[in-house]
Amino acid sequence: MAEVLQFCFSGLTVGAVYALVALGFTIIYNASDVVNFAQGEFVMLGGMVTVALAAAGMPLPVAAVAAVGVAAVVGVALHRLAIEPARGASPVGLIIITIGASIFIRGIAQVVFDKQFHKLPAFSGDTPFAVLGATILPQSLWVLGGTAAIVVGLHVFFERTLIGKAVAATAANRLAARLAGINTTSMMTLSFALAGAIGAVAGILVTPITLTSYNVGTLLALKGFAAGMLGGIGNPLGAVLGGLMLGLIEAFGAGYLSSAYKDGIAFVVILVVLFAFPRGLIGKRSAERV
């Protein structure tokens, strides 16, 4: 029983990271129909900028806030300088642009920072809690709590604030939003900033556990994308569900089946799920209009 619990802890911690990356995907996808393969770079920036600023003598909380700001600015720049000018390009063309952007950001990071691995101190110590024979690090609770806080925060933002509703409206129907007087371009830019900031928060939360370096982004983008599709793209709840499920599948796959093939097991599950639910677990089901 202890091992089941241990696998759960592991899966949820890792899954929370995937969920945050998938959330970033979802926010940008909803606002602009772009699948942003540079999403992983925001996570990298969150970790690396914090590490670099802290190393330069800045207090850790200030460095963390600054890193979130940097990632948000990069998100805005991505939208304004790369996505917006390419409006009307094919969806695959836009994907290629975001991949170009991720190569570019990574290239800058390896020059500005370095190619070493770095860590941040855990927020509240490294002494694991023991729960029914399994153990969990305090930082894992921070990651899970942080993820929950972001999900709740996003919900409040989209449902309760005027600007959040404007973003949601842009996501739901761009033309109608524009007709209602919403500046949809600004809302898209805001979405990119938001996705950047969430990515950076994820990076700061997990760096004490997973460590970071200039090239952690690619794999995170891939896993986050997979998580988003598993849940059903465009649905924030699906992103979180997909992320947590992916983490759990990996943990249980590694624990019970084969650690060498755990990523493969995850993809097999995704394939099977998609065969049964071609739009993800809780994706939009719209009948085709002809």
Added chain:
Amino acid sequence: MRALLSSRWTTLGLLCLVIAALPLVFPSGYYYRVAALVWISAIAAVGLNIFMGYAGQVSLGHAGFFGIGAYAVAIGPARFGLNSWLCIFLGVFLSAALAWLVGRPILRLRGHYLAIATLGLGFLIALVLANEARWTGGPDGTAVPRLTIAGARLMEPVTWYWISGGLLTLGTALALNLENSAVGRALRALHDSEIAAALAGIDVARHKLRAFVIAAVYASLAGSALALFDGFITPDAAGFLRSIELVAMVVVGGIGSTAGSIVGAGLLVTLPQILAVFVEYEQIALGLIIMVVMIFLRRGIVPSARRLIVRRAP
């Protein structure tokens, strides 16, 4: 002018001309090698363009088939004593069979869901190649026995320049023929509207599957060619990054344009060679160039260029 530019003979003629003329200016084997790598990548890209450009589908895992072709000529001769020529066809057969089997369920998915499913397929192939070290040599890779023809071992870049160039010409000719046939029209039709295509009598599922299998065969052949040319192969050949690179070739060159796929392959293979002088700034430059090309030449290089020429011509 437009007729001339869009004629398949123009594309094919230009390609032959370039392949024939380049050796006149090549000072050393290095250039033959780079050009041969361009031709080999272009073969895979031209095939992928049939699936992505003609049929409008997406595959983020196509390097998986590239890997199958590469490992077929590595494992077959070394572990089973099979003839390398036979193994090329074995690779093609395996790739086609796998594409056919997996394609039927996968190709019901659309857009980004198809993207993640194909990505998963490619990922699984690369994972097996990396993990089954007994057969594949694992992540360190494995040596590939050279191809022999009448007792001579084919390994010089010049030799492979001509082999891959010839193969590309053939692959291009076949792709262009396909484009201008009932099957090609069916693929391009379902690209624009699956429902209208179906109501025109096109078996949409079957034609998507055909395009997928054809693209897998092209990739497998290209993979075999690369493995035999390099004499060495690692599972990275089947990896996600290689898949992305193939897609980028098709898209940057101009999705739907066979000539574009070749130009895209040329650009993405030679760029790292050119950018090598920037040393640590290489990645920055590469990312920037990809973005700039896609932002300013939205349709890709060849279609954009073609439009400009047509617009300027009287």
Added chain:
Amino acid sequence: MTLLVAETLGIHFGGVQAVDDVSFAVETGRIFSIIGPNGAGKTTLFNLISGIYRPNTGRILLAGEDVTGLPPHRLAAKGIARTFQNLQVFYGMTVIENVMVGRHLREERRLVPAMLGLPSVTRQNRATRKKAHEILAFVGLDERIDEPAGALSYGDLRRLEIGRALALEPKLLLLDEPAAGCNPVETAELIGLVRNIAEQGVTIVLVEHDMRFVMQISDRVLVLDGGRMLAEGSPEAVRQNPEVVAAYLGRHGAREAGYARG
């Protein structure tokens, strides 16, 4: 002779019964119209007949054969062709290529000869092109055959879709709001075109909002409301059906119907 029979067709999406217990029969060579207010289930009914949706209840017979639930491409092979309310043109192709796609079923579709570009394929391409050209001439688009389809006007695109459907040499042609978005001149031309097609022995079922169009052209009219049949009969009979006038045309429509009668 009866070409198309629908028996107690019904389909629901979630809790919504989009089409409910609809039955009718269409005689060969006739023009049969389906009318009804927005959301009456007209396009859904079309989607059932053309195989895009599979009905939950009922049967569809084509020339006496049960074709219920067959996929669209199989129905196309049995002689059903259709156009679309919101155009489904192949914008990546030229005008003539769009029509050539319609010849798909009449063409050799094997892969290897196509890729090898065998002389037989070249010959076939030439034949298909010639036939497509004839069809384009028939629908009045033979001047711009090699332009990208996107260069055509809205009305021309509607003709292009009809041309593509005719290329199938169908027994049954389904036209989904062929006059939508067309100006009066285009509409008048369209009426002529549809009549011409019917005269060649092609049975036509159409959905249309334009009452004048429907009343002028139809042999019989089916009225749908809320997914159910309200009336079926000759244009004259339907026009005079008080239930139709009240429920479908409404007060405003009743006045218009009055004008049409007068």
Added chain:
Amino acid sequence: MKTPIRLVSLLAAAFVAVTASGGHAVAQDIKIGTVLSATGPASFLGSPEEKTLRLYVDKINAAGGVLGKKIALVVYDDGADPTKARTFATRLIEVDKVTAMVGGTTTGTSLAMAPIFEDAHIPFISLAGAVEIIEPVRKYVFKTPQTDRMACEKIFGDLKARKLTKIGMISGTDAFGKSMHDQCLKIAGKYGISILADESYGAQDSDMTPQLTNIKNKPGIQAVVNPGFGQGPAIVTRNYRQLGITVPLYESHGVASKSYIKLAGPAAEGVRLPADALLVAEQLPKNDPQRAVDVAYKQTYEKATGEPVSTFGGHAYDGLFILVNAMKRARSTDPAKVRDEIEKTKHFIGTDGIFNMSPTDHLGLNLAAFRMLEIRNGDWKLLQAAR
């Protein structure tokens, strides 16, 4: 708007111009090539290698160069892609016309490049681990790092001395981890070691508790060995302590840089690993022949880069000086003569150990090159006894 045409012609021109010139080396310079994985999954290794080579080539040139000539270093980044590595190798030989090559960060790229140098008769000193690079011996191919088989032997020797025979393994699935894992499996029997649990993890995984839980739950395991490099071993170490596993943990020479201790934190206490003397340069006895070399390299590297020294950079240091010494002895930059002298390298004291090459041994290190270290109080501690 002539962009596309201009772009294509610009590319063509740039390609010819850039590739034909081969950098700004003067004709009289001695050209040494290097193809490294400075980006990509092995950049953790390639980066210190590149820095070391640049640093020491500058130093050599500042001190007057070799044979009265300056060294021109031609650097290419293969991103750990063997096809790219091969292309750059061809470029080094045919376009840049180098005298020799020191490079090849990964086993994959090294094996891909080896035949090219062999055919061109240009000496190639690889910086990658696997024994396949030099076995069977290729006339022109050498390497400086200890093999992963030696690392296994060193670890198993230490286990045997501690009478620990039942072990669990958790290996990275990257080339380094997988290759060492396979070597360890091969020789385990010889040392009477049985491997009861055999787990693995992806190179960029962020949590290995499931795998370690399985190892923990396997009864009878007396020690755990973790072949891998990069951030993986640091996470394994932390998860190891998190789960409260108490049997000894052995890391590999892949973690041989101070950053591992920094990343793993207190969890690294008591971990043992085989590594170069370089890591414990200052702790070496005064009479240890490697001490002077190691201390000098360590201080130079750390001062110049601000990063903790790693044995990976040390491999490059050794390769460069084996080559330079060979050129000096040959009094020539003729590749064939330089090759012969490399093969005759005797008593070369490098950071990796003392090299004695021969026609049948193109590495020239024995097990003495590995020291067994233990981490105590956040620093490496040289274990004298265990042998």
